[in-house]
Amino acid sequence: MCSSGNSWKLEDHPKLRKGKIIGLVVLDGWGEADPDKYNCIHVAETPTMDSLKKGAPDRWRLIRAHGTAVGLPTEDDMGNSEVGHNALGAGRIYAQGAKLVDLALASGKIYEGKGFRYIQQCFDKGTLHLIGLLSDGGVHSRLDQLQFLLKGASEHGAKRIRVHILTDGRDVLDGSSVGFVEKLESDLAKLREKGVDAQIASGGGRMYVTMDRYENDWGVVKRGWDAQVLGQAPHKFQNAVEAVKKLREDPNANDQYLPPFVIVDENGNAVGPIVDGDAVVTFNFRADRMVMLAKALENEDFDKFDRVRFPRIHYAGMLQYDGELKLPSHYLVSPPEIERTSGEYLVHNGVRTFACRLIHIFLCSETVKFGHVTFFWNGNRSGYFNSEMEEYVEIPSDVGITFNVQPKMKALEIAEKARDAILSENFHQVRINLPNGDMVGHTGDIEATIEACKAADQAVKIMIDAIEQVGGIYVITADHGNAEDMVKRDKKGQPLFDKNGNIQILTSHTLHPVPIAIGGPGLAEGVNSARICPMVV
Numbered sequence: 348m349c350s351s352g353n354s355w356k357l358e359d360h361p362k363l364r365k366g367k368i369i370g371l372v373v374l375d376g377w378g379e380a381d382p383d384k385y386n387c388i389h390v391a392e393t394p395t396m397d398s399l400k401k402g403a404p405d406r407w408r409l410i411r412a413h414g415t416a417v418g419l420p421t422e423d424d425m426g427n428s429e430v431g432h433n434a435l436g437a438g439r440i441y442a443q444g445a446k447l448v449d450l451a452l453a454s455g456k457i458y459e460g461k462g463f464r465y466i467q468q469c470f471d472k473g474t475l476h477l478i479g480l481l482s483d484g485g486v487h488s489r490l491d492q493l494q495f496l497l498k499g500a501s502e503h504g505a506k507r508i509r510v511h512i513l514t515d516g517r518d519v520l521d522g523s524s525v526g527f528v529e530k531l532e533s534d535l536a537k538l539r540e541k542g543v544d545a546q547i548a549s550g551g552g553r554m555y556v557t558m559d560r561y562e563n564d565w566g567v568v569k570r571g572w573d574a575q576v577l578g579q580a581p582h583k584f585q586n587a588v589e590a591v592k593k594l595r596e597d598p599n600a601n602d603q604y605l606p607p608f609v610i611v612d613e614n615g616n617a618v619g620p621i622v623d624g625d626a627v628v629t630f631n632f633r634a635d636r637m638v639m640l641a642k643a644l645e646n647e648d649f650d651k652f653d654r655v656r657f658p659r660i661h662y663a664g665m666l667q668y669d670g671e672l673k674l675p676s677h678y679l680v681s682p683p684e685i686e687r688t689s690g691e692y693l694v695h696n697g698v699r700t701f702a703c704r705l706i707h708i709f710l711c712s713e714t715v716k717f718g719h720v721t722f723f724w725n726g727n728r729s730g731y732f733n734s735e736m737e738e739y740v741e742i743p744s745d746v747g748i749t750f751n752v753q754p755k756m757k758a759l760e761i762a763e764k765a766r767d768a769i770l771s772e773n774f775h776q777v778r779i780n781l782p783n784g785d786m787v788g789h790t791g792d793i794e795a796t797i798e799a800c801k802a803a804d805q806a807v808k809i810m811i812d813a814i815e816q817v818g819g820i821y822v823i824t825a826d827h828g829n830a831e832d833m834v835k836r837d838k839k840g841q842p843l844f845d846k847n848g849n850i851q852i853l854t855s856h857t858l859h860p861v862p863i864a865i866g867g868p869g870l871a872e873g874v875n876s877a878r879i880c881p882m883v884v
């Protein structure tokens with residue numbers, strides 16, 4: 348992509364011919380790693396991707412999808428869908444939320460901003476509630492940022508603090524929740540020694556409580572609301588470490604799906620419901636899984652579930668989560684200003700080659716990843732740039748099952764919709780996200796992840812066949828790794844076992860590079876993938 352100054356006009360590519368349909372596939376969670384039995388992409392039958400790889404180095408190569416290459420603070424930060432899609436969609440690299448929050452905390456500027464001053468107004472009479480994901484995964488939040496915020500908020504006047512935790516087990520090892528809660532408890536104890544009334548007030552597993560996304564299942568947010576705001580949950584404990592340990596005793600329990608619980612005092616009363624006059628901060632920096640709660644906390648008109656009570660609070664997000672909706676209206680750190688993304692350029696350059704080409708861009712995924720190719724791709728903005736030029740199609744995801752039960756997910760339906768869009772010749776660009784490798788990888792089920800990768804490969808083939816038929820160009824890439832390495836390893840790369848001799852399964856993203864392949868009959872001679880992405884290794 349190349350434009351001059353502030354103009355939206357794109358200069359012509361020196362080699363690519365105009366008027367060729369582009370089919371763009373993001374294979375979510377598809378990295379490149381050494382072949383072994385824990386590399387589900389290697390084990391799965393993936394003839395389409397295998398044949399694309401033969402085009403190396405001109406038509407297939409690797410790109411970095413983690414660390415500083417996608418705007419994260421350090422090279423040890425695994426990639427994730429937000430930063431991967433942001434970078435691919437913008438065609439540029441921005442300092443991401445994690446880094447911006449680090450800087451604001453380190454410089455102390457966070458406490459000077461409008462957002463902090465807004466919540467500070469409640470510190471005299473009200474409680475400060477902090478809600479978010481408790482882990483050091485660095486994808487949605489980080490424990491050390493919460494620790495700094497707790498300390499900083501108490502030094503800046505917060506006298507009563509309640510933390511509402513969401514256990515992880517997805518970006519970090521399952522079972523690690525107990526250690527994180529212990530660490531937090533010890534920090535809160537230190538604050539109590541200094542006279543701050545600080546406690547954990549409620550909790551639950553991130554995938555079952557609060558952190559739904561793209562309005563897939565409002566029941567998840569309601570469970571969180573009941574515990575955090577109303578102080579009601581099916582499980583009650585006097586101590587959060589005990590809560591997590593006890594709930595994990597269920598043989599089917601895991602950190603991602605722990606049921607909601609509230610912490611109660613000796614009289615059985617919840618220690619920290621959110622009430623009028625309180626301040627609330629959602630401390631996740633990543634947007635997608637906080638947007639729904641932000642709507643519930645902020646929107647006067649709200650009909651997604653019965654809130655029972657709508658407390659008059661001062662609410663701020665760690666960041667503003669949706670730049671289009673300006674949600675939430677108060678935030679502690681300004682989000683990355685991701686502007687002039689590729690989608691915006693495309694609508695501004697909407698040359699209609701034929702009269703029948705009514706719409707320029709078509710994109711599709713299923714609900715659980717739908718926003719990745721819309722919201723993230725467009726720099727964390729919901730909605731169309733130009734609805735006459737773009738069509739966004741969402742295929743409803745299965746609700747109420749974990750994805751290892753249905754590893755094909757909606758890959759074939761997505762690919763068929765994309766194929767029809769390509770063959771209709773109504774679009775210049777058709778963009779899809781295939782979530783399988785990632786979503787099934789997050790369940791830690793190796794067999795199912797292998798099936799998932801196979802399905803994604805079949806979907807890629809459908810898309811490529813359609814592009815071949817209309818003489819277009821395809822670009823196949825990924826936003827980060829996951830399914831290519833499903834075990835925790837030591838420094839020498841050997842799989843690690845726990846004390847019971849069980850292999851330690853990884854559900855998280857990885858630090859591996861991801862492929863990018865380009866091809867199709869519309870591709871001009873001499874065009875290679877090195878020029879089409881900012882993150883080429």
Ligand SMILES: O=C(O)[C@@H](CO)OP(=O)(O)O
Nearest residue numbers: 427428429486517518785
């Ligand atoms: O499910 C999610 O929220 C993240 C992992 O925390 O995965 P992805 O970045 O692929 O969306």
